[in-house]
Amino acid sequence: ETGVTQSPTHLIKTRGQQVTLRCSSQSGHNTVSWYQQALGQGPQFIFQYYREEENGRGNFPPRFSGLQFPNYSSELNVNALELDDSALYLCASSLGGRRTDTQYFGPGTRLTVL
């Protein structure tokens, strides 16, 4: 068990709604990365937060946004949900800034958009 927790476990929303997903990082880790995993695919990088600042972003539109809090937990917000946003959303925590930085994943939040 990695110590990375995510909530909620499952979520069902309708098109156009907004959603907030939460992640608590492993103790001592200051970096959180978010990934989207569509069915049958590998995880795709959304963005990363390091010490409360966004530290890199993948090819996702601005309606995907995030926050990192002083305790290094993080939120992923998605506005104007689309059907294609249905996926497993994973967060990974790490101790950033090192070449041997290793990311540990949480169990994910399964989002279904109807």
Place this chain on the structure above:
Amino acid sequence: GQQLNQSPQSMFIQEGEDVSMNCTSSSIFNTWLWYKQDPGEGPVLLIALYKAGELTSNGRLTAQFGITRKDSFLNISASIPSDVGIYFCAGRVTGANSKLTFGKGITLSVRP
């Protein structure tokens, strides 16, 4: 987005057999990682490789970082039923952030 190349999509082996999985990329990575994902779970790190040519073992698992830095392989020896799952390779380029680029994964089935 960019993905690493993993094939075949599925592999079926007999319990006790060895199996090898390959992962290739058109671009160079400084770190290669192998993860395993069970249904309903997040990926779990199996092996991390940080240097070209590096060969690293973790129990029955052995992985190598290709000398060109564009590929890696994972070998599982003497497979057991709990090896069933999806195996992902991931690469990382050292830089401003440590984002991982993943392959599509290989689903491994082990027949008892």
